[in-house]
Amino acid sequence: xxxxxxxxxxxxxxxxxxxxxxxxxxxxxxxxxxxxxxxxxxxxxxxxxxxxxxxxxxxxxxxxxxxxxxxxxxxxxxxxxxxxxxxxxxxxxxxxxxxxxxxxxxxxxxxxxxxxx
Amino acid sequence: xxxxxxxxxxxxxxxxxxxxxxxxxxxxxxxxxxxxxxxxxxxxxxxxxxxxxxxxxxxxxxxxxxxxxxxxxxxxxxxxxxxxxxxxxxxxxxxxxxxxxxxxxxxxxxx
Numbered sequence: 001x002x003x004x005x006x007x008x009x010x011x012x013x014x015x016x017x018x019x020x021x022x023x024x025x026x027x028x029x030x031x032x033x034x035x036x037x038x039x040x041x042x043x044x045x046x047x048x049x050x051x052x053x054x055x056x057x058x059x060x061x062x063x064x065x066x067x068x069x070x071x072x073x074x075x076x077x078x079x080x081x082x083x084x085x086x087x088x089x090x091x092x093x094x095x096x097x098x099x100x101x102x103x104x105x106x107x108x109x110x111x112x113x114x115x116x117x
Numbered sequence: 118x119x120x121x122x123x124x125x126x127x128x129x130x131x132x133x134x135x136x137x138x139x140x141x142x143x144x145x146x147x148x149x150x151x152x153x154x155x156x157x158x159x160x161x162x163x164x165x166x167x168x169x170x171x172x173x174x175x176x177x178x179x180x181x182x183x184x185x186x187x188x189x190x191x192x193x194x195x196x197x198x199x200x201x202x203x204x205x206x207x208x209x210x211x212x213x214x215x216x217x218x219x220x221x222x223x224x225x226x227x228x
Binding site: 035040041042043044045090092105106107108109110111 | 159161162163166216217220
């Protein structure tokens with residue numbers, strides 16, 4: 001299994017509080033992603049990173065920010081959590097192993113279940 | 118990226134082949150077909166991908182029609198551990214590496 005860990009694995013917080021989720025990898029992969037998964041929606045991309053300090057928005061980025069100060073860590077921050085951000089959050093990584101982006105499978109972490117009351 | 122259509126659920130008897138269909142009628146020439154699966158409460162897992170030729174690996178086979186408008190993922194001998202949600206994803210060769218997941222097919226392997 002790819003070396004991806006997420007912390008915390010479960011968190012319950014209150015509306016309006018800041019929350020930071022951490023994704024840590026030991027694979028030295030260049031690309032990292034944050035997805036959220038909600039019933040009826042599958043997985044949706046929040047933000048992704050294509051290198052240290054290089055990030056971009058995904059499909060559902062409003063209310064979220066990210067940072068990547070080193071290759072192995074990708075942080076997702078909810079500045080002021082809302083109940084609509086209750087979800088399961090997955091981190092993923094990928095690398096340009098063959099030089100073609102299309103050949104690069106994504107490896108997913110175990111997920112973080114976040115509940116905002 | 119092109120949209121995909123999958124049946125919401127399917128059953129398969131243990132030991133039999135599971136054939137999971139996917140329609141992607143708007144696929145363009147530079148788009149690949151990917152399959153991932155998600156076992157309950159775990160992160161998605163890559164299975165296989167292809168462009169126009171059929172592909173096979175240790176997990177599954179991918180059959181893509183000649184017009185590329187549909188494909189079938191085949192698990193040759195389904196086991197109880199193959200019970201999962203299977204996602205068919207179409208993605209262009211270039212651009213961001215992000216994947217667009219739909220709601221997938223929930224495959225239940227029955228003893």
